Amino acid sequence: MINMAPKYSVFLFCLVLFWTAKQCIAEGVDCCEVCSCVFNSLLSGTIVNCHNKGLSSVPSNIPLNTYDLDLSNNRLNTVRNYSFTGLKSLRFLNLGMNKIALLEKNAFTGLDNLRVLRLNQNILLMNYTTYPEMVFLPLSGLQELYIEDNFDKTDGEYADKIFKPLRELKILQLDTFSSPTFGEGFTHLKHLRRLLIGGGRIRCSMTILKNNTFNAFRAVPLDELVMTHCLLRLLEAGSFQFFPYLSILKIPENKVGVKNVLRSLNTLRSRNMTEINISKIRFDSHKTDLLRIDDSVLTTDVIRYLANICVTKIDLSRNRIRKPSETGYIGK
Template identity: 30%
Template sequence: MKEYVLLVFLTLCSAKPLFHPSYMTLKNMMLKDMEDEGDSDADNSLFPTREPVNPFFPFDLFSTCPFGCQCYSRVVHCSDLGLSSVPSNIPFDTRLIDLQNNKIKEIKENDFKGLTSLYALILNNNKLSKIHPKAFLTTKKLRRLYLSHNQLSEIPLNLPKSLAELRIHDNKVKKIQKETFKGMNALHVLDLPSTLLELHLDYNKISVVELEDFKRYKDLQRLGLGNNRITDIENGSLANIPRVREIHLENNKLKKVPSGLQELKYLQIIFLHSNSITKVGVNDFCPTVPKMKKSLYSAISLSNNPVKYWEVQPATFRCVLSRMSVQLGNFRK
């Protein structure tokens, strides 16, 4: 027995460090996140502050851990192992799984089944092209999901409503459906592919659009922000999406027509109905130089706003296809 204990001790002493720099950064970031959430229960924290009972043997020699991985304090560290699939035997009380820098092509339905305490999942830099729509069915406490540098063509379906951070840039995503983030009240970071052509963020609780929000999406053609709580769109925000053709801002709390619409040469459809817009200026939609507009408006919706439509000057809609393209009256029931 003494020989066995000595062998284990020597093995632990000669092992490589468990955490590499990027992993330590992530750990510190999540520690701060846990502190901000006010989680004072040490048993429920991601990285318990209490020392192990035996400081010479911090690892549980008899607990399950996927082959080749390193497990410690409810963290399963399996990066850089050349894995082609998610390993089995992940402990059910795991809170962080690091699977980055592998060769995983698919996330199957039961890969994370039963991991009800999972807080963070790192899958950056794999070969993912498919994620089963029920893969996150039981991960109802998942807060951070990292999927960057893969081959995904769409955002995974049925993401947990607990999700607070999603990183998915450098994939093949071209379109994001409006139902993708529905109900995710706490979602505050979206690191999305810069090649997006469509972005639908309808039915969330977005209150402000800031200058940096769409800076990366120069090719965006359709933008959905309807049914949110938007009160303000910062000047210059829409100039970052010069190729946009359709914008939905209906059912928000805007008090004026967003600035910069007249500079969008290809914009054809703009929905602003059911807001709190009280005034429409003569240059809110059309440029002062006619040749700047490459595509005429086919639909401008301003109905159900407190606009005195009889005061709107006819020249306001000089760059529309026809007068039937404009809905201006208040059609309240």
């Protein structure tokens, strides 16, 4: 008996290549000659890598079976209407590190199955001109959204209505303002588990955290809050009261003082937590040396805020904590 399996496999492979190329070709331009297009049999889709190709617009005629599309580090300045129409298999879209300043209303139409969207490191201001109110409406299944490192304005408000359709969102990373208000739109994020404020390229602008700042998250099952490199100078004692499921809290490198940070943990008492990171805390530089020294001496009444929390890992490093006679040595 003649074994036809090898020839059949070659035929299928060629058929897949031909079908993928056919989707790319339009008006004599093969997009897969500009970008890398690799079919992944495990994903039953094509991975298209257009990273750093000097593109000034979203290329047309992307393979219809594309699963992962990387358009990062190009020269895109606008995401036009219907740029991704027909890409029903797309799960991952990376538009980070461009010069995008505008998303048109129907920019993401057709991406019903998208799970991860990266728009970080662009110049997207948080307003309804940049983000039309219904721009994320087609993304009902989106699970991760990264829009950090876009602006460093201290004054402003979130265009919070854009988040209403994102009911399946689990991870959100975004920029913030000096004294932010999280509006009604955030209350619709019923599956949000991780909130990451600030990025790596632009320093977090938040300087004030009030008792009611996170009021919109009172019914959100958030278990991780990270505020990266924020310039906090005021932290009210009840700032974290609206996070009943919080397991991980990271607020390093602020200027409110160690004692103020520890007092804010009082609303987390009797919790079982995985991690608390309050490292590299400094006191407001405008305060006197005497007050700064006092902040570094942790007495029993301050330490009890930590003692009331059952936590697996605590990072208090690089806080210049001194040893008071009544509590014993804490750390350096």
